[in-house]
Amino acid sequence: MSGIDRRRMLGNSAAVVGGIAAASVLVEPASAAPAAKGPAAKGAKVAPTDPRYPLLTTGNNQRFVARPDYVALIRSSADAEQALRTAYRDGKRVSVRSGGHCFADFVCNPEIEVILDFSEMTDVGYDPGFRAFYVEPGARLMNVYEALYKGWGVTVPGGICYSVGAGGHIAGGGYGLLSRAHGLVTDHLYAVEVVVVDDRGRVRTVVATREEDDPNRDLWWAHTGGGGGNFGLVTRYWFRSPGATGSEPADQLVSPPSKVLVSALDFSWDQLTETRFARLLKNFGAWHEQHSSPDSEYRHLSSLFNVSSKAHGSIGMFTQVDADRPNARKLLDDYNRAITAGTGIKPKALTRATGELPPMPQLAEPKEMPWLQATRLVGTNNPTITNPTSRGAHKSAYMRKNFTDQQIAALYKHMSRPDFDNPDTMLVLFSFGGQVNALAPDATANAQRSSVFKMCFQTFWEDESEDDFYLGWVRDLYEEFFARTGGVPVIGDSTDGCYINYPDRDLSDPRHNRSGVPWQTLYYKENYPRLQQVKRRWDPSDFFRHSLSIKPAKG
Structure with missing residues (x-):
C-alpha cells in the first residue's frame, strides 16, 4: 500500500x-x-x-x-x-x-x-x-x-x-x-x-x-x-x-484450474505382504523426493494417500492434476505407475470411504471434471473425518526425504497388529513441496519450506473407555517411527518438525518427546523467538493462551 x-x-x-x-x-x-x-x-x-x-x-x-x-x-x-x-x-x-x-x-x-x-x-x-x-x-x-x-x-x-x-x-x-x-x-x-x-x-x-x-x-x-x-x-x-x-x-x-483430471485407486491389504507394503510407500516417498522443487513439471499434480490400518481392508489414493496442462494425462499415468512400480499390486476401484477419502468408484479410470466439482466430491462426503460424535488422536510430521526401512517396519507392525481392529485409523500422506518450497523459511511464520510430503497419523473411536488403548497405540507407533530422533521428527536432513494445525500436546511432554528439542522448535523452528516478540507487543499479559501457545518474550 x-x-x-x-x-x-x-x-x-x-x-x-x-x-x-x-x-x-x-x-x-x-x-x-x-x-x-x-x-x-x-x-x-x-x-x-x-x-x-x-x-x-x-x-x-x-x-x-x-x-x-x-x-x-x-x-x-x-x-x-x-x-x-x-x-x-x-x-x-x-x-x-x-x-x-x-x-x-x-x-x-x-x-x-x-x-x-x-x-x-x-x-x-x-x-x-x-x-x-x-x-x-x-x-x-x-x-x-x-x-x-x-x-x-x-x-x-x-x-x-x-x-x-x-x-x-x-x-x-x-x-x-x-x-x-x-x-x-x-x-x-x-x-x-x-x-x-x-x-x-x-x-x-x-x-x-x-x-x-x-x-x-x-x-x-x-x-x-x-x-x-x-x-x-x-x-x-x-x-x-x-x-x-x-x-x-x-x-x-x-x-484454480477450470478442469482437473482425477483418479482414485484402492490397494487391497489382501495383496500386501510386508515387502510389497514397503515398496508401495517407498515409491511414494521417492517420487515426491524427486519431483518437489518449486519449478517441477509435476507441481500441478497433488496426491492424498491414505495408508489405512489392515482392519480397514485397503489403502486409498486420490490424485489430481490440472487438466489444462498439455500433458496432464501423461503426468497422471506416469505418477500412478511410479507408485505401484515393482509391487505386483493391481489397483482396484475405491468403493468405500478410506481415511480422508470418500468412495469414488467412478474414478478407477482417470476422469476430467470441473475443479469445484472435484473439490466438492473429495471434501463433502467422508463420515470418518467429519463425524461430530467421534474421539480422535492426531500426530504430524514434515518429511524432507523418503522413509527409512526402520520407519516402514514400524508402520507395518502397528497397522497390522492382530489386536487392532479399528478401521478408522490411517497415516495420511499429503503431497507437498512445489511452490510451498519457493519461499524462505522466515518469509512467513510457517517455517517448513523444504519438505516433500507431509504426514498425519490419526485414529478415531467412539467410547471414552477406549481412550487409553487408542492413545497408547498412536503414541507407540509415532515414537517407534521416530525412534532414532527421540520419538519426534526433529529438524534435520530427513524430517522438518510438525504442523501447528495438527497440534499434539505430547510434544511438550518429555515422556513422549525424548529428543531434547522443545515443542516450540518442532512447530516453528527458528521463527519462534520472532513470534515471541510479536506476542510481547500485542498480547503482553498473555491473555490469549492455551496448552501450546506462544509465550511473550521476556523484557
Whole structure:
C-alpha cells in the first residue's frame, strides 16, 4: 500500500470508541465490506441453562469438553471488542473458536471460562480499497471456495475438509491440493484484522498488512503460520496474491484450474505382504523426493494417500492434476505407475470411504471434471473425518526425504497388529513441496519450506473407555517411527518438525518427546523467538493462551 493509500485509510476510518477501557481504536480500509447491521451485529450469550450450551462447549473431537460460564457468539468486530472487554474486566480465561475442528484442547478444556465463538461471522467478498478478497473467520472452507470461485473465478489453496473454519486454518498456514502449484494459503494473505488487548485492559481493533512500511506488519506476519488463539481475535482476513496488478478483482488472487483430471485407486491389504507394503510407500516417498522443487513439471499434480490400518481392508489414493496442462494425462499415468512400480499390486476401484477419502468408484479410470466439482466430491462426503460424535488422536510430521526401512517396519507392525481392529485409523500422506518450497523459511511464520510430503497419523473411536488403548497405540507407533530422533521428527536432513494445525500436546511432554528439542522448535523452528516478540507487543499479559501457545518474550 502506498503512503497516500495508508493516509486515506487512516483518515477515513480511524475512530475512537469509548468503553470500559481508556480507548479503543478501530482501523479499517476505507472501502471495507459493510459491517453487520441491526440485530445481526451482536451475537447471543449462551449460558449453561441454554439448550444450545451442550453443542457449543465441545467441537469436532469429543475428547475435549469445556464447562464455561458462557459462550459468546460473535457477529462483528464491535461485538468482539465488547466481548473481549467484558471477559478481561471480569478476569475470565477465554478461548477462541472459528470452526471447531481443533485437534487438541485449545478451545475446550476445564480451565476455560468463556468461549468466544466466531462461527457466525461467515462473510466472503471483495474489498476494492485493498484490492483484496476478505474472508471472515467463521466461514467454512467449502463456502469460501464456492464464494470466491463463483463470484470471481479465484480461490485460495486451502484444505479438502469442507467444514473446517477459515479462522484457524489460515492462522496455522493452510494447505491443500493446490498448494504445490500455488503455495500455502498464507502465502496469499494480504492483511488481517485483529482485536487485541494490552496489559491494562485497553481493547482496540488493528488492521495489519504485509506492506513493508506498515507499522503493524509484525502482526500480519504472525498470522501467516503462527497458529490460532495466540495474539488476539481475528475478525477478518484479506487475500491478494503477491505480484497481483491492475484493479480487476479476478486478477488479484490465483485462479484454480477450470478442469482437473482425477483418479482414485484402492490397494487391497489382501495383496500386501510386508515387502510389497514397503515398496508401495517407498515409491511414494521417492517420487515426491524427486519431483518437489518449486519449478517441477509435476507441481500441478497433488496426491492424498491414505495408508489405512489392515482392519480397514485397503489403502486409498486420490490424485489430481490440472487438466489444462498439455500433458496432464501423461503426468497422471506416469505418477500412478511410479507408485505401484515393482509391487505386483493391481489397483482396484475405491468403493468405500478410506481415511480422508470418500468412495469414488467412478474414478478407477482417470476422469476430467470441473475443479469445484472435484473439490466438492473429495471434501463433502467422508463420515470418518467429519463425524461430530467421534474421539480422535492426531500426530504430524514434515518429511524432507523418503522413509527409512526402520520407519516402514514400524508402520507395518502397528497397522497390522492382530489386536487392532479399528478401521478408522490411517497415516495420511499429503503431497507437498512445489511452490510451498519457493519461499524462505522466515518469509512467513510457517517455517517448513523444504519438505516433500507431509504426514498425519490419526485414529478415531467412539467410547471414552477406549481412550487409553487408542492413545497408547498412536503414541507407540509415532515414537517407534521416530525412534532414532527421540520419538519426534526433529529438524534435520530427513524430517522438518510438525504442523501447528495438527497440534499434539505430547510434544511438550518429555515422556513422549525424548529428543531434547522443545515443542516450540518442532512447530516453528527458528521463527519462534520472532513470534515471541510479536506476542510481547500485542498480547503482553498473555491473555490469549492455551496448552501450546506462544509465550511473550521476556523484557
